[in-house]
Amino acid sequence: MTQEQATDHASLEGLVETGMLPLESLHPGGLDTTRQLAELCEIERGTEVLDVASGTGESACFLAASFGARVLGIDHSDEMVQRAAAKARTQEVDVEFITADAASPPFDDSRFDVAICECTLCFLDKARVLSEMVRVVRPGGFIGMHDLYWKEGASEAEKLTLAEIEAEKPETLEGWRRLFEGAGLEQISTIDKSAIMSRWMSESRKQLGLAGQLMLALKIIRRWGFGGAWRVFRSERVFSSGLLGYAIVVGRKPALSAMHGQET
Numbered sequence: 721m722t723q724e725q726a727t728d729h730a731s732l733e734g735l736v737e738t739g740m741l742p743l744e745s746l747h748p749g750g751l752d753t754t755r756q757l758a759e760l761c762e763i764e765r766g767t768e769v770l771d772v773a774s775g776t777g778e779s780a781c782f783l784a785a786s787f788g789a790r791v792l793g794i795d796h797s798d799e800m801v802q803r804a805a806a807k808a809r810t811q812e813v814d815v816e817f818i819t820a821d822a823a824s825p826p827f828d829d830s831r832f833d834v835a836i837c838e839c840t841l842c843f844l845d846k847a848r849v850l851s852e853m854v855r856v857v858r859p860g861g862f863i864g865m866h867d868l869y870w871k872e873g874a875s876e877a878e879k880l881t882l883a884e885i886e887a888e889k890p891e892t893l894e895g896w897r898r899l900f901e902g903a904g905l906e907q908i909s910t911i912d913k914s915a916i917m918s919r920w921m922s923e924s925r926k927q928l929g930l931a932g933q934l935m936l937a938l939k940i941i942r943r944w945g946f947g948g949a950w951r952v953f954r955s956e957r958v959f960s961s962g963l964l965g966y967a968i969v970v971g972r973k974p975a976l977s978a979m980h981g982q983e984t
């Protein structure tokens with residue numbers, strides 16, 4: 721298992737992972753998006769769920785408390801895992817969090833009914849992580865995620881900026897579908913949630929207020945210097961450009977009979 725620290729370089733992800741942006745749900749639409757993902761993955765009481773890159777544990781605790789799911793969260797950051805475990809204790813929900821890399825989750829094949837990954841796949845080795853999610857889910861189970869996607873008109877310059885500053889490489893919506901197909905999944909559905917992206921940016925700004933935004937700018941300069949502030953600004957511009965969409969993608973691992981080419 722990895723023992724990595726949270727991302728601490730000048731980027732929006734750095735703001736989130738260092739706790740400089742005091743958010744609990746680290747994705748657009750917050751728990752509303754998580755609820756929709758859970759419904760699409762048919763999560764219900766007793767469903768065994770793996771939450772890949774579980775962050776502060778907000779979604780995992782929510783799925784346990786509101787859906788009665790049995791959730792295990794993994795994150796590569798010890799800090800995040802400790803924060804998530806503390807949240808589960810405070811909320812008195814039975815959710816386990818362990819430090820592990822999304823690319824090599826330490827679980828047997830077919831251990832879970834559902835594996836989800838929220839707002840993280842685009843900065844990981846997508847095909848590898850997806851294939852591991854498929855491996856640990858039982859035949860007939862669901863793989864679900866939501867993430868950024870590039871809309872038509874996004875230039876190479878914007879893609880490079882996001883890759884350089886955030887290490888994020890979103891697919892197009894069609895690209896995400898192809899990745900799911902390539903991982904052997906079926907019954908794939910994509911739901912465009914782009915409207916929540918712009919709301920997320922403006923609501924986060926509103927929540928901070930003018931004074932909060934100024935304080936944040938000062939904190940960024942103190943931590944990462946003026947060069948760092950410029951990087952965060954450039955990244956924020958790409959996020960606000962309207963060229964980044966947001967989508968939920970869900971697919972199903974073929975049932976055993978289908979995998980062996982047999983009749984049910």
Ligand SMILES: C[S@@+](CC[C@H](N)C(=O)[O-])C[C@H]1O[C@@H](n2cnc3c(N)ncnc32)[C@H](O)[C@@H]1O
Binds near residue numbers: 744772775794823
């Ligand atoms: C944008 S946050 C999303 C957190 C959570 N899924 C959510 O939506 O609130 C990204 C998370 O991915 C974790 N992460 C990044 N790389 C990872 C990896 N290779 N394996 C596991 N977790 C990773 C980070 O520590 C962080 O908690």
